[in-house]
Amino acid sequence: MVLILTLVFSLVIIACATELYRKSGIPIVGIQGADYMGWESCDLCHEQKVKDFVYMVHGRLWIAGNQDQPGIPVCEACHGPASLHVEAGGGRGVYILNPGKKPEVCFQCHTSIQARLRLQYHHPVKEAVIFCTDCHNLHGENIYSVKEMPISRGNTVCMQCHREQTRPRVFEHEALRDGCTICHHAHGSINDKMLIERDNNLCLKCHAQLGTPGTVTIGDFPHTTRLMEGTCWSVGCHTAVHGSNINSHLRY
Numbered sequence: 001m002v003l004i005l006t007l008v009f010s011l012v013i014i015a016c017a018t019e020l021y022r023k024s025g026i027p028i029v030g031i032q033g034a035d036y037m038g039w040e041s042c043d044l045c046h047e048q049k050v051k052d053f054v055y056m057v058h059g060r061l062w063i064a065g066n067q068d069q070p071g072i073p074v075c076e077a078c079h080g081p082a083s084l085h086v087e088a089g090g091g092r093g094v095y096i097l098n099p100g101k102k103p104e105v106c107f108q109c110h111t112s113i114q115a116r117l118r119l120q121y122h123h124p125v126k127e128a129v130i131f132c133t134d135c136h137n138l139h140g141e142n143i144y145s146v147k148e149m150p151i152s153r154g155n156t157v158c159m160q161c162h163r164e165q166t167r168p169r170v171f172e173h174e175a176l177r178d179g180c181t182i183c184h185h186a187h188g189s190i191n192d193k194m195l196i197e198r199d200n201n202l203c204l205k206c207h208a209q210l211g212t213p214g215t216v217t218i219g220d221f222p223h224t225t226r227l228m229e230g231t232c233w234s235v236g237c238h239t240a241v242h243g244s245n246i247n248s249h250l251r252y
């Protein structure tokens, strides 16, 4: 009797969970023939994952509940409906999505990121060369880091693949302390090298100093005519934007 009651009760929860997902309007990647279970069923075997998740960004993503029905964190928005996985007793690759190499799972909600990754200059995610999970740790304490390194969040992530720009220099460019994303879009941009600005505004947002009316002085040097010659990082000027070992003015 207790068993039957439990069974009926679970089925009610499953039905409600599925209904809530449908009502939420979140389009969800599917697993053929499977239904949504709600997080309670994951808790049974992935207790730690569920517990930790509450403190993570996506743990805030609850489908709102009410007095009779607890809210549901959306494990299955990323892992797909899991009834068959649960019935089979779980297992790697057993009726469950591992979205690590499937950005389309993330694009269900992050459409603006998808759009950025389609711009002319972009990180090759749609080409399947790198993945969201190279830079984002979905179950980690810090979603911006795969390995925890004591550097600002942007650089930590970028360092894994771009050693040349991140290695220490005799004359460092302090701008890098604010993170690579002060100058580069992390996902994609209409500008070459994924720069945030294609012209001198990139540098002037930190360096602009007005001299007498009509003149521009930067770092004690008059720059009025120089600014018309090209970008600050053009050949002959400050080409070592990421820092230099030989020139304190970051010329080369």
Ligand code: HEC
Residues within 6 Å of the ligand: 037, 038, 039, 041, 042, 043, 044, 045, 046, 075, 076, 079, 082, 085, 086, 089, 090, 091, 092, 093, 094, 096, 097, 098
């Ligand atoms: C009956 C126990 C059980 C339940 C219930 C269960 N799982 Fe699993 N799951 C497992 C086992 C066992 C593995 C394999 C773990 C391993 O090898 O480390 C697994 C693996 C996974 C993986 C990794 C898949 C892969 O291919 O790498 C994901 C994701 C997952 N489960 C999600 C869920 C979600 C979401 C729920 C709740 C809707 C859930 N599981 C409910 C037992 C379960």
Ligand code: HEC
Residues within 6 Å of the ligand: 039, 042, 043, 046, 049, 050, 053, 058, 073, 074, 075, 076, 077, 078, 079, 098, 099, 100, 101, 133, 138, 139
């Ligand atoms: C926002 C998307 C997202 C949500 C929501 C999410 N996960 Fe995951 N999960 C991932 C990604 C991405 C991976 C693969 C990580 C990787 O390959 O580096 C993963 C991996 C896993 C794994 C396999 C871990 C391993 O050791 O390989 C399990 C188990 C799992 N998730 C369970 C859950 C449970 C339980 C919940 C809900 C509490 C949940 N996930 C919610 C994105 C998500």
Ligand code: HEC
Residues within 6 Å of the ligand: 026, 057, 058, 061, 074, 077, 078, 099, 100, 105, 106, 107, 108, 109, 110, 132, 133, 136, 138, 143
């Ligand atoms: C069901 C919808 C949904 C799915 C699927 C989803 N996300 Fe999110 N994600 C959100 C929401 C909502 C936020 C919070 C946005 C906010 O706070 O402004 C968020 C936030 C984030 C953030 C920013 C965290 C921060 O605090 O700055 C990152 C990074 C992220 N998601 C990556 C991913 C990745 C990678 C995937 C795929 C593995 C994924 N998301 C799947 C809805 C989703």
Ligand code: HEC
Residues within 6 Å of the ligand: 103, 106, 107, 110, 113, 123, 125, 130, 131, 132, 133, 134, 135, 136, 144, 153, 154, 157, 181, 186, 187
């Ligand atoms: C090359 C590393 C990298 C890859 C690959 C990457 N991201 Fe990001 N992402 C970042 C960094 C760094 C930030 C923080 C940006 C900032 O601080 O300006 C970020 C920010 C975000 C944010 C929150 C801020 C925003 O712009 O809304 C979301 C959401 C996000 N990423 C989702 C994704 C998804 C989804 C994927 C895969 C399709 C992905 N990212 C791939 C590095 C990456």
Ligand code: HEC
Residues within 6 Å of the ligand: 123, 124, 129, 130, 131, 134, 135, 154, 155, 157, 158, 159, 160, 161, 162, 180, 181, 184, 185, 186, 192, 193, 194
């Ligand atoms: C997992 C590896 C990986 C990570 C992490 C990574 N990148 Fe990249 N990055 C690449 C690849 C691959 C390319 C494309 C290279 C190519 O096309 O030659 C690229 C290209 C670039 C380019 C354009 C280079 C050019 O010559 O046009 C810039 C700028 C860049 N990344 C900045 C960043 C920043 C900033 C971060 C941190 C937010 C970051 N990358 C993190 C792999 C990575």
Ligand code: HEC
Residues within 6 Å of the ligand: 155, 158, 159, 162, 165, 166, 175, 176, 179, 180, 181, 182, 183, 184, 193, 195, 233, 239, 241, 242
């Ligand atoms: C002050 C602005 C600024 C910051 C901060 C910055 N970059 Fe750049 N980066 C540039 C500019 C400007 C270029 C284009 C140089 C050119 O075209 O000659 C560039 C070019 C690149 C390239 C293409 C190859 C090259 O060296 O020309 C990569 C890769 C790159 N940056 C990665 C990074 C990474 C990783 C970080 C963080 C450690 C970072 N950048 C921080 C301004 C910046």
Ligand code: HEC
Residues within 6 Å of the ligand: 173, 174, 175, 178, 182, 183, 202, 203, 204, 205, 206, 207, 219, 232, 233, 238, 241, 248, 249, 250, 251
């Ligand atoms: C986030 C702010 C920021 C941005 C953006 C930025 N810088 Fe800097 N830069 C600094 C700081 C801080 C210093 C160190 C203090 C100083 O000398 O003004 C510095 C120093 C320099 C120096 C050395 C000054 C000297 O002593 O001769 C040069 C050259 C320079 N930056 C060029 C650039 C160029 C070129 C760009 C655009 C590609 C740029 N900066 C973008 C913050 C920034």
